[in-house]
Amino acid sequence: MAIRPLITPVAFAATVAAAAGSANGSTYPAFPATPAGAEAAAARLAPRLFEQAAAADVEGGFPTESFADLAAAGLLAVALPAALGGAGLDAPAATLPLLRVLQSIGRGNLAVGRVYEGHLNALLLIQQLGSPAQVARYAAEARAGHLFGVWNTEDPAEGVHLETLPNGRYRLRGAKTFASGAGHLTRPLITGALPEGRGWQLFVLPADARPPALDRSFWQPLGMRATASFRADLIGLELAADDLIGPPNAYYQQPAFSGGAIRFAAVQLGGAEAVFEETRNFLRGLGRTDDPYQRQRLGEMALRLESGRQWVRGAAEHAARPGATTPTGAEATVAYANMMRTAIESICLNLLRLAERCVGARGLLRPQPFERLHRDLTHYLRQPAPDAALADVGRFVLEGKDFADLPSPPTGANQ
Numbered sequence: 420m421a422i423r424p425l426i427t428p429v430a431f432a433a434t435v436a437a438a439a440g441s442a443n444g445s446t447y448p449a450f451p452a453t454p455a456g457a458e459a460a461a462a463r464l465a466p467r468l469f470e471q472a473a474a475a476d477v478e479g480g481f482p483t484e485s486f487a488d489l490a491a492a493g494l495l496a497v498a499l500p501a502a503l504g505g506a507g508l509d510a511p512a513a514t515l516p517l518l519r520v521l522q523s524i525g526r527g528n529l530a531v532g533r534v535y536e537g538h539l540n541a542l543l544l545i546q547q548l549g550s551p552a553q554v555a556r557y558a559a560e561a562r563a564g565h566l567f568g569v570w571n572t573e574d575p576a577e578g579v580h581l582e583t584l585p586n587g588r589y590r591l592r593g594a595k596t597f598a599s600g601a602g603h604l605t606r607p608l609i610t611g612a613l614p615e616g617r618g619w620q621l622f623v624l625p626a627d628a629r630p631p632a633l634d635r636s637f638w639q640p641l642g643m644r645a646t647a648s649f650r651a652d653l654i655g656l657e658l659a660a661d662d663l664i665g666p667p668n669a670y671y672q673q674p675a676f677s678g679g680a681i682r683f684a685a686v687q688l689g690g691a692e693a694v695f696e697e698t699r700n701f702l703r704g705l706g707r708t709d710d711p712y713q714r715q716r717l718g719e720m721a722l723r724l725e726s727g728r729q730w731v732r733g734a735a736e737h738a739a740r741p742g743a744t745t746p747t748g749a750e751a752t753v754a755y756a757n758m759m760r761t762a763i764e765s766i767c768l769n770l771l772r773l774a775e776r777c778v779g780a781r782g783l784l785r786p787q788p789f790e791r792l793h794r795d796l797t798h799y800l801r802q803p804a805p806d807a808a809l810a811d812v813g814r815f816v817l818e819g820k821d822f823a824d825l826p827s828p829p830t831g832a833n834q
């Protein structure tokens with residue numbers, strides 16, 4: 420059954436725009452202007468997101484207050500270049516600060532991190548694939564507090580299709596599932612099948628003007644409740660030709676498609692950092708810091724977290740190398756990203772297991788945060804095709820390929 424959103428996208432955009440003090444998109448004095456500034460702003464905000472997380476953790480809920488804070492801190496615009504009012508996190512050379520921003524937001528609240536990762540991904544895709552006019556328009560909207568995301572997942576039996584109309588417009592049918600932020604995102608970037616097998620087309624749905632019908636009953640999850648990842652039915656909604664982004668199938672180009680896994684892995688690692696911090700606080704609060712077994716577990720947790728941070732550094736270095744997007748480079752970039760996401764999944768699962776033993780049954784009771792952190796991280800670790808990701812690493816090395824193999828960039832190339 421389709422249910423209307425409780426908070427309309429229009430009201431949400433107005434809330435965050437007002438909080439950002441930039442409702443007309445013309446001023447953004449407090450926005451971070453450099454990658455380091457973005458990293459610092461996200462780190463500063465993380466404790467506040469953590470404080471807000473328990474209140475938003477309800478089925479059908481959404482962390483509206485947290486996103487107003489992200490907007491006010493200028494963090495909705497950081498994936499834009501400085502010339503467009505951003506912090507330059509769109510540049511491959513800024514991959515490490517980009518991942519660290521995501522890690523901090525994930526440490527604050529994984530549900531916020533999931534939706535925020537989609538927002539940044541959408542802005543990166545628009546800059547890679549959109550026309551200059553589209554980039555300028557959506558950059559202004561991001562600065563003004565519009566929330567973007569990417570909705571790709573669907574049940575093939577009711578997948579999204581675009582039908583061409585005689586007036587040059589398109590009519591949609593079909594639905595997306597796991598549509599994070601549904602009812603709150605004003606600019607979801609969506610994939611749909613073009614007629615006559617012409618491929619998959621990305622488009623921006625202006626969801627404030629043309630809201631999808633939401634089925635909230637789809638989202639009865641173990642964790643990540645506050646992501647509002649509903650089923651969104653697009654039937655009957657129309658698009659203008661100008662809403663389409665890039666050529667058919669551009670969304671699935673490598674290394675951007677699978678290589679983007681390093682972003683969700685960075686958010687997940689942030690969740691594991693929160694588990695570590697809370698475990699340490701809990702044991703200190705109980706005065707259980709002298710026990711050798713607790714010390715051993717904390718040592719193991721610290722070691723695993725640090726190896727996760729090294730993976731983040733390695734993946735960022737890899738993605739930023741010259742030649743990373745050439746055909747040979749793309750294969751190595753994807754294989755490395757697959758390895759990194761698999762390693763971080765394993766690190767997070769181990770952190771959860773160790774934290775459970777440290778805090779015991781008492782620690783897993785609310786209002787302690789472990790119960791929520793555990794549910795959120797466990798659910799968020801379930802990302803697409805984990806088996807295929809690791810098998811692809813195996814294929815890559817069995818074929819004798821090397822992660823360091825990259826062709827020399829053409830003269831003058833900057834990535």
Ligand SMILES: Cc1cc2nc3c(=O)[nH]c(=O)nc-3n(C[C@H](O)[C@H](O)[C@H](O)COP(=O)(O)OP(=O)(O)OC[C@H]3O[C@@H](n4cnc5c(N)ncnc54)[C@H](O)[C@@H]3O)c2cc1C
Pocket residue numbers: 533537568569570571572596597598599600643646648798799801802803804805806807
């Ligand atoms: C909190 C949350 C928010 C999300 N938000 C969004 C969003 O905003 N937009 C969006 O597009 N998506 C979103 N997703 C969906 C996400 O990107 C993945 O599609 C989804 O998490 C993968 O679902 P799954 O684990 O059921 O996948 P599956 O692919 O079914 O994987 C489950 C298991 O089956 C295995 N497997 C996969 N294929 C096969 C096969 N053919 N044969 C045998 N085994 C197989 C996998 O390796 C894995 O072990 C979200 C997911 C979560 C958890």
